[in-house]
Amino acid sequence: MSSVEFMKRVNNLYRFSALLGHLGWDQKTFMPAKGAESRGEMMAWLAAERHSRLCDPEFGNLLSELEANDMDNDLASNVKEMRRQYNQAVKLPSDFVSQFTRARSDALIIWEQARAKSDFSLFSSHLKTLISLTRQKIEYLGVQDTPYDVLLDDYEMGMTVADYDPLFVGLKSRLVPLLQEITNSEVKLPKLPKEMLFSANEQEEFCLRVSRNMGFDFEAGRMDQSTHPFCAGIWPGDTRITTRFDEKDPFSCLYAVMHESGHGLYEQGLPKEHSFSPRGQSVSLGIHESQSRLWENQIGRTTAFWRIALPWFKEEFPDFPDWDAKTVDLLVNEVKPDYIRVEADEVTYNLHIMLRYEMEKLIFNQELSVEKIPETWNQMFEDWFGIEVDKDSNGCLQDIHWSMGAFGYFPTYTLGNLYAAQLLETMSKQLGDIDTLVESGNWSGIQVWLRENIHQKGSQSSATELIEEITGAAPSPEPFLNYVENKYRRLYKL
Amino acid sequence: MSSVEFMKRVNNLYRFSALLGHLGWDQKTFMPAKGAESRGEMMAWLAAERHSRLCDPEFGNLLSELEANDMDNDLASNVKEMRRQYNQAVKLPSDFVSQFTRARSDALIIWEQARAKSDFSLFSSHLKTLISLTRQKIEYLGVQDTPYDVLLDDYEMGMTVADYDPLFVGLKSRLVPLLQEITNSEVKLPKLPKEMLFSANEQEEFCLRVSRNMGFDFEAGRMDQSTHPFCAGIWPGDTRITTRFDEKDPFSCLYAVMHESGHGLYEQGLPKEHSFSPRGQSVSLGIHESQSRLWENQIGRTTAFWRIALPWFKEEFPDFPDWDAKTVDLLVNEVKPDYIRVEADEVTYNLHIMLRYEMEKLIFNQELSVEKIPETWNQMFEDWFGIEVDKDSNGCLQDIHWSMGAFGYFPTYTLGNLYAAQLLETMSKQLGDIDTLVESGNWSGIQVWLRENIHQKGSQSSATELIEEITGAAPSPEPFLNYVENKYRRLYKL
Numbered sequence: 001m002s003s004v005e006f007m008k009r010v011n012n013l014y015r016f017s018a019l020l021g022h023l024g025w026d027q028k029t030f031m032p033a034k035g036a037e038s039r040g041e042m043m044a045w046l047a048a049e050r051h052s053r054l055c056d057p058e059f060g061n062l063l064s065e066l067e068a069n070d071m072d073n074d075l076a077s078n079v080k081e082m083r084r085q086y087n088q089a090v091k092l093p094s095d096f097v098s099q100f101t102r103a104r105s106d107a108l109i110i111w112e113q114a115r116a117k118s119d120f121s122l123f124s125s126h127l128k129t130l131i132s133l134t135r136q137k138i139e140y141l142g143v144q145d146t147p148y149d150v151l152l153d154d155y156e157m158g159m160t161v162a163d164y165d166p167l168f169v170g171l172k173s174r175l176v177p178l179l180q181e182i183t184n185s186e187v188k189l190p191k192l193p194k195e196m197l198f199s200a201n202e203q204e205e206f207c208l209r210v211s212r213n214m215g216f217d218f219e220a221g222r223m224d225q226s227t228h229p230f231c232a233g234i235w236p237g238d239t240r241i242t243t244r245f246d247e248k249d250p251f252s253c254l255y256a257v258m259h260e261s262g263h264g265l266y267e268q269g270l271p272k273e274h275s276f277s278p279r280g281q282s283v284s285l286g287i288h289e290s291q292s293r294l295w296e297n298q299i300g301r302t303t304a305f306w307r308i309a310l311p312w313f314k315e316e317f318p319d320f321p322d323w324d325a326k327t328v329d330l331l332v333n334e335v336k337p338d339y340i341r342v343e344a345d346e347v348t349y350n351l352h353i354m355l356r357y358e359m360e361k362l363i364f365n366q367e368l369s370v371e372k373i374p375e376t377w378n379q380m381f382e383d384w385f386g387i388e389v390d391k392d393s394n395g396c397l398q399d400i401h402w403s404m405g406a407f408g409y410f411p412t413y414t415l416g417n418l419y420a421a422q423l424l425e426t427m428s429k430q431l432g433d434i435d436t437l438v439e440s441g442n443w444s445g446i447q448v449w450l451r452e453n454i455h456q457k458g459s460q461s462s463a464t465e466l467i468e469e470i471t472g473a474a475p476s477p478e479p480f481l482n483y484v485e486n487k488y489r490r491l492y493k494l
Numbered sequence: 495m496s497s498v499e500f501m502k503r504v505n506n507l508y509r510f511s512a513l514l515g516h517l518g519w520d521q522k523t524f525m526p527a528k529g530a531e532s533r534g535e536m537m538a539w540l541a542a543e544r545h546s547r548l549c550d551p552e553f554g555n556l557l558s559e560l561e562a563n564d565m566d567n568d569l570a571s572n573v574k575e576m577r578r579q580y581n582q583a584v585k586l587p588s589d590f591v592s593q594f595t596r597a598r599s600d601a602l603i604i605w606e607q608a609r610a611k612s613d614f615s616l617f618s619s620h621l622k623t624l625i626s627l628t629r630q631k632i633e634y635l636g637v638q639d640t641p642y643d644v645l646l647d648d649y650e651m652g653m654t655v656a657d658y659d660p661l662f663v664g665l666k667s668r669l670v671p672l673l674q675e676i677t678n679s680e681v682k683l684p685k686l687p688k689e690m691l692f693s694a695n696e697q698e699e700f701c702l703r704v705s706r707n708m709g710f711d712f713e714a715g716r717m718d719q720s721t722h723p724f725c726a727g728i729w730p731g732d733t734r735i736t737t738r739f740d741e742k743d744p745f746s747c748l749y750a751v752m753h754e755s756g757h758g759l760y761e762q763g764l765p766k767e768h769s770f771s772p773r774g775q776s777v778s779l780g781i782h783e784s785q786s787r788l789w790e791n792q793i794g795r796t797t798a799f800w801r802i803a804l805p806w807f808k809e810e811f812p813d814f815p816d817w818d819a820k821t822v823d824l825l826v827n828e829v830k831p832d833y834i835r836v837e838a839d840e841v842t843y844n845l846h847i848m849l850r851y852e853m854e855k856l857i858f859n860q861e862l863s864v865e866k867i868p869e870t871w872n873q874m875f876e877d878w879f880g881i882e883v884d885k886d887s888n889g890c891l892q893d894i895h896w897s898m899g900a901f902g903y904f905p906t907y908t909l910g911n912l913y914a915a916q917l918l919e920t921m922s923k924q925l926g927d928i929d930t931l932v933e934s935g936n937w938s939g940i941q942v943w944l945r946e947n948i949h950q951k952g953s954q955s956s957a958t959e960l961i962e963e964i965t966g967a968a969p970s971p972e973p974f975l976n977y978v979e980n981k982y983r984r985l986y987k988l
Contacts (some may be wrong), residue, residue: 015539019513026520034714035732038769042729045509220528235536238529275532 006062014276016050018235025232029224040105048098053087081278091140100133104405111403118393128370130405148364151408156286166419168354182335185492189333200245202316207257215447216261222381228400229256233267236275258300262292269455286416289416303329304435337385339394355408421480426471500556508770510544512729515784519726523718531572534599537670542592548583585634594627598899614889622864624899642858645902650780662848676829679986684825694739696810701751709941710755722894723750727761745826749790756789763949778957783910792918797823800931831879833888850904915974920965
């Protein structure tokens with residue numbers, strides 16, 4: 001019966017994580033300002049509770065006992081992941097875990113203020129603390145080939161600098177020339193009427209309609225506002241996404257909602273019988289991101305999508321210019337080097353990620369000092385994008401990740417883009433032309449395909465295995481590069 | 495150092511309670527319907543975790559060790575309350591606690607549906623379960639003089655049927671004749687224009703203004719919507735109140751907000767240095783209710799209040815009839831026997847409570863069967879109020895309490911009314927005429943008086959001790975009866 005006791009303990013560990021997820025959602029949506037301190041304490045306490053239970057020697061004994069015997073696949077997958085977590089956790093002192101959680105929670109508040117004022121100096125001491133705690137964590141866990149590898153592996157198992165370096169170099173070598181061609185293209189893009197305002201209420205109606213049509217179940221989830229859109233897959237029956245409204249640009253909200261709904265569908269489709277255990281979680285951050293990017297870009301930013309969605313949009317905004325789907329598609333696919341990652345087009349997006357990857361490599365493998373982060377960022381940005389960064393909120397203060405101590409997270413976004421393109425290729429082989437499906441307005445075929453091939457499987461396989469199982473090929477950047485080159489050559493008549 | 499270890503454990507127990515409070519708030523405000531099952535499981539798990547830690551024999555040893563030595567007052571007050579909880583908890587099996595929490599969570603959902611459809615039969619099996627679990631709990635804890643006493647004592651320590659019976663009889667003997675006089679009075683009350691609608695947005699603006707003027711700190715709290723208004727004093731810096739909007743009646747929302755803000759001020763004023771321990775909690779439910787009723791009725795339902803608030807109200811609703819403060823005061827103080835407790839005036843309110851008290855006494859001391867609850871309720875209501883109950887949602891389905899297993903809770907509402915009147919007498923002796931203060935629009939004197947005399951003290955004293963310390967007299971129904979007789983004789987020119 002050690003497997004029963006083991007699963008009971010695993011479920012409890014995941015309940016602590018789920019509570020942290022719930023409190024994290026509330027922290028970013030509804031928490032009043034003065035609740036920040038108690039929130040930080042509470043989350044630090046929960047993290048420490050989880051950690052001390054994970055490190056319990058009896059839990060270690062259970063793992064060894066189970067490993068010595070035959071196990072069914074589900075149990076084996078839980079044991080494997082918990083062994084990984086256990087081996088890591090026992091290297092980290094409980095006080096350290098609690099201190100780190102607390103520091104993250106404190107930094108989040110300050111980062112928000114610093115970003116609002118575009119003043120890096122407000123944030124720098126918190127960032128210094130987080131970086132130094134992260135360095136300490138790397139030391140506790142034990143350096144692999146390079147210190148940064150420890151972080152990369154934490155967010156996408158098996159991935160290191162040795163994997164990412166050639167990947168990014170390869171992407172850059174084809175994306176930069178493409179960007180050059182596009183910049184020189186003479187295609188004239190439509191522009192949103194400058195004076196037109198799109199009220200938040202109507203944007204919300206429209207976005208909810210799109211999200212519902214994607215299959216997001218609002219009886220088992222909800223949508224709220226936050227500074228930065230995110231998805232919290234709290235627990236079975238309760239998945240929450242957020243967005244934000246820009247009254248001058250309705251598409252910013254739309255694509256945030258499609259992105260987060262893509263994540264949300266994954267969470268809603270996970271196998272409930274394995275909830276509160278590794279086996280019932282998503283495979284990896286990269287696979288998760290593939291689900292959001294597929295809906296956001298490969299379905300959402302197409303003429304086919306706008307053939308269906310434009311009438312819905314016009315219902316909310318009857319004064320919108322009388323453009324056809326193709327024109328709107330051009331509008332939402334404008335390629336333009338700019339400051340903000342989350343607003344970036346599909347061509348420049350991965351360059352944004354690569355920049356962050358190079359920054360983090362400098363910080364953890366070359367000991368770049370915190371003081372030098374803004375100027376290093378700005379210099380690199382100017383070299384790559386040809387634009388001078390005017391303020392830190394358009395530069396190194398723009399992303400939430402570092403304030404959450406999430407160093408090594410960004411590269412999984414690029415993996416998501418690559419996986420999405422590779423999955424789409426296979427999906428279209430199996431379901432027929434995707435544009436035709438999207439244009440039909442009935443997207444349940446797509447949703448079911450994703451659910452059956454990915455969501456329902458939980459973390460049965462690793463990311464690499466899953467991609468191979470579905471597509472018959474190892475993960476590769478080729479499908480993405482082909483997709484992006486074809487798409488933009490067509491749009492920009494290159 | 496056993497006191498350090500003791501306080502650490504106490505803090506952790508209260509963290510579990512606080513998490514339950516947070517999840518409970520979310521459950522009643524934002525949770526999607528399909529999240530109910532997981533929510534129930536999660537809350538049951540948290541309750542069981544708390545319970546098993548409370549029952550830990552080592553915790554019992556710590557208590558005994560501390561009790562054998564001298565303690566400062568704060569520690570003594572924590573030890574006393576934890577001893578009470580410990581002695582209770584060790585009598586309850588962990589499975590039972592978890593089962594009860596789960597049953598409550600399940601019943602809440604069904605009760606909401608039953609109430610919406612006004613169909614008692616939907617709810618009766620859940621109610622039966624809760625009553626039978628409560629009977630089991632009484633048995634575990636050990637019957638005192640009567641089984642119901644166990645429940646009464648749980649919600650207001652030291653109070654039993656032997657205390658409440660004469661109290662309610664005394665109240666009834668003076669309230670019923672007063673009600674009779676009022677019913678025969680010839681004073682004509684103003685009526686809200688039937689066709690006028692009060693939009694929720696404007697109601698919210700007005701209510702927020704009143705709440706802010708009461709001193710509720712919205713940087714350390716927030717206000718949302720729920721079917722039933724409530725206040726969740728989650729933890730330091732984060733106190734949340736809720737309300738609901740009736741577009742035909744703006745006063746229903748106003749007095750809900752004043753009521754919950756009164757509770758909220760108590761929570762916001764508790765001593766932070768004692769948070770997550772009994773010493774830092776409110777004294778009792780009765781004292782808590784005195785804080786809400788004082789603001790709602792004794793401040794809010796006065797001509798003085800409307801002298802200040804009517805201009806604010808007219809800013810939001812310029813089409814409101816051109817009445818003076820005295821007229822609006824009459825309107826919001828209409829005495830009228832009616833079905834719904836939470837909408838009741840100050841004269842009939844305590845009769846509603848007494849009815850519930852008598853019902854619960856029948857259920858737990860006379861074994862009244864669940865099937866007979868509606869007809870017994872309806873008969874008693876008709877006898878006392880002279881009105882036939884038309885549907886169960888206007889009768890025994892109206893209150894949330896039973897669906898939460900909170901039997902024995904209602905009588906604390908009457909205590910709150912009595913305490914509030916007694917406190918107001920003393921306050922006016924010390925601060926001068928309260929109407930003059932209210933009319934000045936500067937309510938900080940009142941807020942500071944409540945904070946210093948009650949909120950800041952946490953649970954330093956028991957409810958009875960606190961009332962004696964502040965007013966110099968034991969708790970008594972006289973101040974309330976005098977207040978209510980004077981007020982309504984004046985309003986109705988009796």
